[in-house]
Amino acid sequence: MEKTTAASLRHIIPDSQLNEWEREELIEQLTVYDPRLRQAVLEQIAIIWPVSHSLCFAFIGQLRQGLDCLEEKQLPEWVKGILAAYEAGGLQAARHYMSDVENNFLCRLRGESGLLFAAARGKLAHYVRGISGRGLQIEAAPIVATDTATIFLPREISFYQDNSENFQVYKLLATYQWGFISRDLYCQKHGALSLPGKEAEGDDALERYFRSFGNQALAQDMYHLLQTVRVSGFLQAEFPGLMRDLRPFFALLRVSRPDFQTLSGVNYLFEQARHWLLGYLGDDRTINIDGHLAEILAAARRNEASSADLLAAAADWYRFCSADDQSYAPLPPLLFQGEFRPREAHGARLARRANARQKFIEALAAILPPASAPDSTESEEEEPQPPAANVVEKGATISPLPPAKAGKNEAEFPQTAEPRFICLDDERIALPEELRELAREIEEDLGGLPSFYISSASQKAGGRTSGRIKGPRQDDGQPLQGELLYNEWDFRRQGFRQDWCRLILKKVHPVKGTFVSSTLEKYRGQIMQLKRQFEMMRTQHLFVGRQRDGDDVDLDALIEAHADVRAGMVPSERLFIRLLRDKRDIAALFLVDMSSSTEGWVGTALKESLVLLSEALDSLGDRYAIYGFSGMRRTRSEVYHVKGFDEPYSEEIRGRIAAIAPIDYTRMGPPIRHFTGVLAKVDAKVRLLIILTDGKPEDYDDYKGEYAIEDTRHALIEAKAAGIHPFCITIDREAQDYMGHMLGEINYTFIDDVRKLPLRVPEIYRMLTS
Amino acid sequence: MVTHSQKIEEHFIAEKPFYLPQKNELPVALAAYANGLPLLLKGPTGSGKSRFMQFLAWTLKRPLITVSCHDDLSTSDLVGRYLIRGGETFWVDGPMTLAVRHGAICYLDEVVEARKDTTVVIHPLADDRRQLAIEKRGELLTAPKEFMLAVSYNPGYQSVLKDMKQSTRQRFVALELNYPDPGLEEKIVCHEAGIDEQLARSLVRIAAMTRGLKDAGLQEGASTRLLVHAGLLVREGILPRDACHVTITQALTDDDELVGAIDEMISSVL
Ligand SMILES: Nc1ncnc2c1ncn2[C@@H]1O[C@H](COP(=O)(O)OP(=O)(O)OP(=O)(O)O)[C@@H](O)[C@H]1O
Numbered sequence A: 001m002e003k004t005t006a007a008s009l010r011h012i013i014p015d016s017q018l019n020e021w022e023r024e025e026l027i028e029q030l031t032v033y034d035p036r037l038r039q040a041v042l043e044q045i046a047i048i049w050p051v052s053h054s055l056c057f058a059f060i061g062q063l064r065q066g067l068d069c070l071e072e073k074q075l076p077e078w079v080k081g082i083l084a085a086y087e088a089g090g091l092q093a094a095r096h097y098m099s100d101v102e103n104n105f106l107c108r109l110r111g112e113s114g115l116l117f118a119a120a121r122g123k124l125a126h127y128v129r130g131i132s133g134r135g136l137q138i139e140a141a142p143i144v145a146t147d148t149a150t151i152f153l154p155r156e157i158s159f160y161q162d163n164s165e166n167f168q169v170y171k172l173l174a175t176y177q178w179g180f181i182s183r184d185l186y187c188q189k190h191g192a193l194s195l196p197g198k199e200a201e202g203d204d205a206l207e208r209y210f211r212s213f214g215n216q217a218l219a220q221d222m223y224h225l226l227q228t229v230r231v232s233g234f235l236q237a238e239f240p241g242l243m244r245d246l247r248p249f250f251a252l253l254r255v256s257r258p259d260f261q262t263l264s265g266v267n268y269l270f271e272q273a274r275h276w277l278l279g280y281l282g283d284d285r286t287i288n289i290d291g292h293l294a295e296i297l298a299a300a301r302r303n304e305a306s307s308a309d310l311l312a313a314a315a316d317w318y319r320f321c322s323a324d325d326q327s328y329a330p331l332p333p334l335l336f337q338g339e340f341r342p343r344e345a346h347g348a349r350l351a352r353r354a355n356a357r358q359k360f361i362e363a364l365a366a367i368l369p370p371a372s373a374p375d376s377t378e379s380e381e382e383e384p385q386p387p388a389a390n391v392v393e394k395g396a397t398i399s400p401l402p403p404a405k406a407g408k409n410e411a412e413f414p415q416t417a418e419p420r421f422i423c424l425d426d427e428r429i430a431l432p433e434e435l436r437e438l439a440r441e442i443e444e445d446l447g448g449l450p451s452f453y454i455s456s457a458s459q460k461a462g463g464r465t466s467g468r469i470k471g472p473r474q475d476d477g478q479p480l481q482g483e484l485l486y487n488e489w490d491f492r493r494q495g496f497r498q499d500w501c502r503l504i505l506k507k508v509h510p511v512k513g514t515f516v517s518s519t520l521e522k523y524r525g526q527i528m529q530l531k532r533q534f535e536m537m538r539t540q541h542l543f544v545g546r547q548r549d550g551d552d553v554d555l556d557a558l559i560e561a562h563a564d565v566r567a568g569m570v571p572s573e574r575l576f577i578r579l580l581r582d583k584r585d586i587a588a589l590f591l592v593d594m595s596s597s598t599e600g601w602v603g604t605a606l607k608e609s610l611v612l613l614s615e616a617l618d619s620l621g622d623r624y625a626i627y628g629f630s631g632m633r634r635t636r637s638e639v640y641h642v643k644g645f646d647e648p649y650s651e652e653i654r655g656r657i658a659a660i661a662p663i664d665y666t667r668m669g670p671p672i673r674h675f676t677g678v679l680a681k682v683d684a685k686v687r688l689l690i691i692l693t694d695g696k697p698e699d700y701d702d703y704k705g706e707y708a709i710e711d712t713r714h715a716l717i718e719a720k721a722a723g724i725h726p727f728c729i730t731i732d733r734e735a736q737d738y739m740g741h742m743l744g745e746i747n748y749t750f751i752d753d754v755r756k757l758p759l760r761v762p763e764i765y766r767m768l769t770s
Numbered sequence B: 001m002v003t004h005s006q007k008i009e010e011h012f013i014a015e016k017p018f019y020l021p022q023k024n025e026l027p028v029a030l031a032a033y034a035n036g037l038p039l040l041l042k043g044p045t046g047s048g049k050s051r052f053m054q055f056l057a058w059t060l061k062r063p064l065i066t067v068s069c070h071d072d073l074s075t076s077d078l079v080g081r082y083l084i085r086g087g088e089t090f091w092v093d094g095p096m097t098l099a100v101r102h103g104a105i106c107y108l109d110e111v112v113e114a115r116k117d118t119t120v121v122i123h124p125l126a127d128d129r130r131q132l133a134i135e136k137r138g139e140l141l142t143a144p145k146e147f148m149l150a151v152s153y154n155p156g157y158q159s160v161l162k163d164m165k166q167s168t169r170q171r172f173v174a175l176e177l178n179y180p181d182p183g184l185e186e187k188i189v190c191h192e193a194g195i196d197e198q199l200a201r202s203l204v205r206i207a208a209m210t211r212g213l214k215d216a217g218l219q220e221g222a223s224t225r226l227l228v229h230a231g232l233l234v235r236e237g238i239l240p241r242d243a244c245h246v247t248i249t250q251a252l253t254d255d256d257e258l259v260g261a262i263d264e265m266i267s268s269v270l
């Protein structure tokens, strides 16, 4: 047996490349596997060996542990991942990838080593949202860092045996990274970084600043370390519990740092400062730093220090070491400090800026009176070009509130003066809440509202009434003929386009497969709980008193009537309690977005939520129907019949749910109007129209942006006027501003985590109807 | 036939209640009162609605009659009914009638919870008629100018079964009482729970964090009331983290992940 292995191995690795004892050791390691598995392993060795010999040895070393987790047939896929990691980040990265099998594959066995990001994520994401007050993302990555939109954390933390302690480390890393964002590490607040020279759109001033140093890496690292000192002080003030709990961890980090006594020059100073900080955080004040560096560190720790102060302090420190700057040999940063990534942060800032600009223009256009539009003949299609720099031009001014009360709360609740009005052609227009916030965000970024934001908005608003604007936006087609035609709301003329859309009813053909059964399996526990909760709703109000007839006498009412008789009154006839079998007189119609954007996770989660919902509603007994919608252009708006009100929840229906798939676009108006009509005919006390979607309405033609939002909004208002309760559940990474406008007239909720959707939908239903 | 009346004196508020205004609620409420307009207080649970009513009643030197509405609350519960004792019947005024007779402030807490037929008595009292019909006695009372009707409503509950009808809403002057600003909330918690500023400040920060989770898992964030509760337990010697766990975390959610996350926020801050 060993012979064949040896022969195969020799075939892959010629004698010249491996000495005898290495070869023997390899064979020994391979013989522990059964022949078939060994063959599979050999095939992989044949792939890895030519790429890198050391990687191949590392692979064989990790194989045992990997196979605890993987099945034989997953081996090639794993190796593919290893090679990809190797190509991207060398042996180190490949090793990391290998030791992380659990995270990369669904494992048979759970290792007992550290805490995986995947396991910590749910709790951590809530935590980060809570402390930051916004939808900051968290993601696993090979480094610790933040680009100010996402916090990157390691895939696994295994400092401790006990995973609750490992979680504390995750928490510390996340809190520090948020601390960097909140203290403006990347100088993104306007004015934090004032440099000579004109700032051009898209230019990253911070990077440019550091490039001006002889040794850019050194200058950056100095600045980053000083910021870490400052953020540490900030966190000690704001999160004293966390910083106290983790003292032993800081001490642990310290013992694993290189000994600074063995270093010299700038390297000595750097590492000494790190030791000092860790000591300080671990409540060990034995490391003393003196001289100039001590002053710099003390200044960095001051609470009032701004990012600009720290840039200056770093420059000072740099000058102090400049004789030595070429001998700088960077050591890894402190774990919680992570990497300094100005470029990525700048990218995120630009994305945010563009997003804010678009949102602002759209939202402002929606409230501007059309009359304020400049009388221009410019083509409407052309987006006005931003002026070269982020200058605030005259013409548009914003008047702020009186400065908010300053005080000790300032650090944590920065209260900048908030713009309240926009002055346009001497007209004062009050800003609604959402716009005020946007305007504040923009001012913080750019130092003012560029006037072209406002002129773009008023131009946009101007398009609303004037019939002069040509192009495809205006009536470009004939009313359609035939059945199921629906009007569409055109906000520019504040009227309907008659019979504008054709709706087509389609069937969904059930598929056989494992989707439903695996969903039922996956959520078995939760489904049982859901059913119990829903059954309880059913029995909640089983008895009603003061009825004309019923199953039992209502004692309270009877006594009252008796007293009435005695008092010479005509007693009430409502003396009975009745058992109500169907008091919950509710009919709910679920309208599911089947546009192509739901492809993938969202689509799966939508379907899972329908399964869970159906299970729960089945035990409750409320009437419900499920339809999907999609389509393309106004001539083909499609709705898909999944379950009608009168159909029982059956195998057939389950098959249809499983068959739901992403198709085309999202024209929301026609299906909403169609089902408003359907629901209006249903005989029920409460009629609900619950829409599940993943974002903005949009069709292939001109059904986009403001037009689509306004039509959808109008359709929902029509539904409400028809006595129906529309409710919208939107899946998105963060709450979008258009939602407030589009759905403001009705109730809605957004869900930022797809994984939560399946359980949230029944919960929302329960909340809505109890 | 005898009419028994509850003692109205009991409903006067003797001591000045502790209340820190959030914005202009007091002048607005006084103006509404002066013009006989009813008041609608909107706001999440524990945001000071009841406390404000006490303060208003004290300021106006009028008795305050509070009715907590529930889904079995009928018109007789509001208006009054006949009772029998010792073979004799007598009439007992309901809280609403009592308030109208004595020119008191009648506060219906969580009005959407009441049975729908109560609108029959609420509507005529809430518009310019200001009338209360006691059908059984054939009496029609017109409210004196001292009388005020106030109701509360929590728009956070999204249940369609508990939506307030437009015809009801549009009769009221609506005041929104949201969570107080951090500085103000700190003072409230300090005073109410008798704890030091620093702890109060930490509790307020925790509350702000949980409020950020509204609609992202939590139905509502921690209210001022919960912070006061947490503070009271700490003053009794319970460890701060434990006190917050039992008053804040557990009150907000049953979801394991969220419970964990909120506890982590607490242990970070305290
Ligand atoms: N502005 C305030 N001034 C003083 N105390 C306040 C204020 N706001 C809240 N509180 C405190 O919060 C507690 C809860 O307030 P209150 O009972 O008035 O809430 P509520 O709005 O009536 O809630 P619910 O809707 O649940 O009845 C009060 O007991 C008081 O301690």
Ligand SMILES: [Mg+2]
Binding pocket: B049, B050, B051, B109
């Ligand atoms: Mg109350």
